[in-house]
Amino acid sequence: MKQDNKRVRKIEKKQAWHKFLTGNTLMAYGFIVPSLLVFAVFMFYPLLHTVYLSFFDWNMIKPVKTFVGSQNYMALLQDPLTYTVMKNTLAYIVILLLLNWAAPYLLAFILSFVIKRGRDFYKGMFFLPSVISLVVGSILYLWILNPVSGPVAIIAKFFGLTVPIWSKTQGLIIVVLSIITTWKVFGYNFIVLFGGITGVPQEVIEAARLDNVPLHRIFFDIVVPMSSATGLYVFIMTIVQGLQYVFTPIKVITQGGPDNASSNAIYNVYQEAFTLYHTGYASAFAIVTMALFVILLLVEFKFVEKGIHYEN
Amino acid sequence: GDSAANGKKIKIEYWHCNAETQGGKTVEQLVNEFNAQSKDVEVVARYNPDMYKGLMQNLQAEVATGKSPAIVQIGWAFLDYFSNNFSYVEPQKVIDEYFPEDKTFLQDNFLPNVLALAKNGKGSQVGIPYSLSTPVLYINRDILRQAGLDENGPKTWEELIVFANTIKEKTGKYGFYMQEPADNWAQQALLESNGARMMTNGKASFASEEGIQAYEAYAAMVTKTKSALHISWGEGVQSFIDGNVAMLYTTIAQRANIQKGAAFDVAAINSPAWQGKPKRLPAGGCFLAITAKTKEEQKAAWEFEKFLYSVEAMAAWTKGTGYVPPRKDVATAENGLKSFLAENKMMAAATTQMDGVVSWTSFPGDAGLQAEQLLLDVRDRILNGSISARDGLVQTQTKINELLK
């Protein structure tokens, strides 16, 4: 009943804008066409191509593609590696969300509402590493974090600690690769979230301050909901782009090892396609990965969007 | 050909993966020299990052568009995959067809066992060996002395194990690191020198007793005595160079890098053998394959290859890269490497063990690359201690043989 009411209200509210919105269908399409063109050629077409390839056994150069139906998909479902990779992927997602979404969100909050001095300085500085390529970052970190002789190991030794050989340690490797990725992504996410948070009117925060709302509640009860449009963006991008970004350190540092402990869905597609030349299988894997994400996106559209504070 | 008649040089592409730190400069220098002296051929060298694997990827994409370069460097591990999937011409065929004067060039200048390295399972001479490397043992003499060991290093694996353990005990530093890139090259040397064979009659056979024992000994250093380091290649080399690891088992191609970086008394010695057994050292590096399609290009390709395999060019190549020349005579010739080798003691470690060179196993068929990957995976598991060398090798061998069916 209430739900119903809300929906009707929403529809009516929409109607109010209807004329303004629909008056210019031609313009509406006109605005989208440039994007659409490049997407059609460089995204949708290749995607369809990949879907097509996923039904074949092929290695990209053999003159004949062998049609194998859903065999690639079946194989993928039966391969224990698939589940390892998916588990790793999930682990990456969780860690990246913590480091690249939650943490910069907090920092953006601290810089906008908690401290008054030195904001611009911090903003500039925290952003810096994000201009640097991950290839460079990976090389650097491979040195810095070298558990035998890197600076970190030397410092640790000074305190009587030994650094585990992370590059060959299950679990830890995911954490370290995520940290390396974080080094690059953090600053950017931070700046985007900061942009979102600046949209929260100062007065509203002041109102909460007066109520002696503790900082963490201000953050969770007010700032996050009110900047949720941007928050959502960074959330999704952290998952999607994060996984693509981690690709670089994986490739430079571990090549998916040890024993696939650092491989994720994206790297595995690459590995299958360009190291093992299982083009069909890799395509199927890519499609499945994408499908999983799209389901995630659908869930988001269906459920999360309702909780987001939008004006339009 | 026609183009020559027109006064226009025919342009061919030479694909290599020699980074600046690994002979890139020499490639450029050789290509320039060749272009300067050739009347009708112009070579364009194209660098491909990420080694032979990266080159392979790019080649794959290139061929998919229907084009291909004229000459490519193919890593030994890709011998089988390349010959199965790409079209190439055997060099002798080009020679026979257009250059009768060079008919015996290959025979005359290459040892049969070296030439055989570039033969695939079906016996086709896919290309000509170009870069040849073998694994050698780099030692930090300072640490050896500190640990009271023979500063000339171990001769056998058994000795090496003792050395490593002693170093660990005496200095607290790691005794040994064996390279762990995304291939099993060094591990193959270890196993096969103990009498195991990676492959016998087209089937994986590394999990023989000899193979298992060798691997167990190696794994024990990592997991039991902790005298050997299990870490990625780059980190391992870094740790050797900055003096945290006493002995490094890796390719001779790293020589320049190590020599430049190491601030201690460094030496390279022959790869150790197992007590009383012959060494079998897989050849690293690459061969050159001709992928040119048209007659003109194939002809031009040979002209360039012939230049590359000249004594002077080979010598330059060794100087620039540390690879061992695959061709006869280069080491001893005055215009070859004579003086260079005399000065460069570290190089000797590789040149003096060429008799032990065998081909680097490349598993046949479409699943070959995956088989190699399985071996990598099990290496991590064994060295992590999560599986015994025996179980790991046996299981993996079974799996690979399934795949190869």
Add this chain to the structure above:
Amino acid sequence: MRIDREIKWHVLLCCALVVSLAPIVFALSSSFKELSEAYTNVFGLIPQQPTLSNYVQVFSRLPLVQITTNTFLIAVAVTVFKTITSVLAAYSFVYFDFKGKNVLYFMLISTIFIPFTVTMIPNYLTISQLGFRNNIIGVILPQLSDATGIFLIRQAMRTVPRSLIEAARLDRTGHLRILGNIVLPLVKPAVVSSGIMFFINSWNEYVWPVLILKDKANYTLPLALQLFISSEGGTDFTIAMAVSVLTMIIPLMLYIVFQRYIISTFTSSGIKG
């Protein structure tokens, strides 16, 4: 004073800063060391024997000006195109109503999830057919299909207070002007951060140019960096650092030059006044 209450935050933030900036400093200082010093004097911020040889070597081996120009041209073209089209598309998705809008949006956004490896080979074929191999246009084109900007800018546009648009509508303001005069200034943080991301990503893009670019003269900086990284020959760390510093320097300089503008963009608080 109030600063006392802040001090613990400052300590925390500064620690975090040290950690995040250390690698950059490390890279910079290593690039002025000899290789052997890089190994032995890891901590020395200031090299004991400072040397320019790494840079000299890089410059003598590579047409760096050309390479930098290429990288810059590519990044600028990609940034400009993507920023403009993203803003337009986002505006259309928020402020217009048309058939298939949601489906279309969903389709575009879904592409964010496509692993780049999926599109690599087909795009390589397309680019070859178009004749843009070994050409920076070939590097640019596929990078243009990227929905992240549309996503971010649309999210931002959805938070622009409706009453402002209404006020503008009363003035008979056309869509282009509403976009330019009202919406754009208000979503500037999102647009600027998209632009920055476009630039940085394109600047550092590596996998694709490797496939497309063959001649050194056409190289981009990340490709040039690869020239000094080799697993087998070993990576010449100090030279790699010198190239790394060179690849960072332009984005860093651009950032420093525009920092004031960028930061102020993100400070124009009280959008909802």
Add this chain to the structure above:
Amino acid sequence: MKEIVFENVCKSYGKAKIIENLNLTIQPGERLILLGASGCGKSTTLRLIAGLEEISSGSLYMNGQLVNDVASGERNVSMVFQNYALYPHMTVADNIIYGLKIQKLPKEEIVQRLKSAVDMLELNGLEDRKPKDLSGGQRQRVALARAIVKRSDFLLLDEPLSNLDAQLRGHARKELVKIHQTYHQTFVYVTHDQVEAMTVGERIAVMHAGRLQMVDTPYNVYNRPANVFTAKFIGSPSTNIFTAHYADRSLQIGRQAVRLPEFWSAHLGKNGCREFYLGIRPEHIRLEQEKPDNMFAGTVKYVEEYGNRCGVYFDLEGHEVVAICERTECKPGDRVCFALEADKIHIFDKQSTKNIGYPEVYCEHFYQYQSV
């Protein structure tokens, strides 16, 4: 021209009906005041005129043309939004002239209009500030300035002066009337200030819960309220309303009775009223201390001081009644009396709460009584 006609206009948000069947003609060039309790639909009505909300049913004509489907921009309307809706990224000056720039007016014209608006609303010196650096009243004035400079045919003002001090408000009010006299725009003006309503308005429309209650001149709305709601709503303190009876030519409140003049008796008799609501404005109750005949008497409960006047609250037969006096010596507990002033009382039907009308003697004033 410049006329606005609502024909059976309804507006709902979901199930909630906000405007119910509105029929109203706003004359070209008139200044119409919209009055009504908070939340009754005033802003919504303005937004319908502006075309910012779509009409749920019915027709809206402007300039004689059906505008249900005409876009806001084409209605030639300017509006002061209740919450200002200033462009936060533009300076005060830019906010004000943005609409003019859109219209591509000549530079000098724009500068001149800006100057006159800034002067009129005392915004000098603030031209280069951003809205967030302004006080509440300053923001409101910018919003007003922005609407004024456009000189549109229709000017919709949603409580445009609510955050201004009395002086400035008085000043702005006068200026608005001046502007109107120059450009003869049609004003629709929402306010809660009675003085504003009376001084600016040529007619007043009183709304209640989405329904129009009365549309008439300020004089009539005040002196001849069409129903109890209007009577109570206009004026502060509010009109005293109490149940009264008519019997024996007398008006009875509780146990007290006061004789009515003949014409009232006749009028009530004619209308057959026996029990009804009686309305008397506080300012029409003249309190006296001693009680002659024919007066109601009550006991003072408390006195409110308004600065220049004061309100005496007293109990009359259980009803709390308030009277406004210039100055009083009353104290709580005092006894006070008042007579009925025959031309200052209002009788409302008990059922419909509508005004039953006045005896003919008073009808000369009551020229255009219009109940809706």
Add this chain to the structure above:
Amino acid sequence: MKEIVFENVCKSYGKAKIIENLNLTIQPGERLILLGASGCGKSTTLRLIAGLEEISSGSLYMNGQLVNDVASGERNVSMVFQNYALYPHMTVADNIIYGLKIQKLPKEEIVQRLKSAVDMLELNGLEDRKPKDLSGGQRQRVALARAIVKRSDFLLLDEPLSNLDAQLRGHARKELVKIHQTYHQTFVYVTHDQVEAMTVGERIAVMHAGRLQMVDTPYNVYNRPANVFTAKFIGSPSTNIFTAHYADRSLQIGRQAVRLPEFWSAHLGKNGCREFYLGIRPEHIRLEQEKPDNMFAGTVKYVEEYGNRCGVYFDLEGHEVVAICERTECKPGDRVCFALEADKIHIFDKQSTKNIGYPEVYCEHFYQYQSV
């Protein structure tokens, strides 16, 4: 307790001095009204008390404690923001009780306080709406409710009723006073509504351009304005101020002169006043049509109708003077006269514009005259 003391407080934004050297003691539990023109610094003053702005110099004490560096949350203050500052993503109910939840009050207590605030401000039925689905006045009431439920020691209200209709405003005003009488909070209340100032305020502080002009009881602020600004600012229409002369025991305006009572003559003589500003409130000018002696005379210019009263604007020796009458038959061009009521005139020094004070006879009223 609950006392607020400003000691030489200054506040500037950049170069602009907003508050200049404010010295003011707000008594514990008193209801102080802040009055002043738009942009004079009222909101800023509240924000200083709330700790939302940092004091540029000087000291602020609350509860006897120096609070310059005490965080807002620790000052036990609630505030109604001029622009409401509602949480847009929370429902009305959540907005109101959010602060209580933070205080971890028991559930029942919260529910009960919510209910009473909702009832008091007539927000029933809106509890589940989001702010953007409310009318302007409804939003304001939510903001008020949010501040009230907290029952803090200090309640700061920044024009809390400006968007409400007169009825609701009257009602809310009374409820606020009731709340105050129950909890004895210290109120600081910004309003532009004179009736509100007079009825809610126990004392009124008048500000002008960042400077305090006068702090006193409503009665004194109205009847004994400390300076010309206060006299003109309080009351609408504004106090008539014109230059007058004293000579021959008479008060002269232009060519007209009226004899003053003895005590005024003495007072003016004592103060050596010859030329000064004379202030008379419009409601203290009783117009008459015929001119006896000792009266000023002028010509009616126009008449403004305020519903229950009207303003007659007439020309007196070149000054525009306004008088408020209950009802008038005056037309423009009519001649009108008025006498000086000796206890209703104010004399201000020409230089300082300060009130020179009153003859002793009036001083009983004038118990706490305090000029700042």
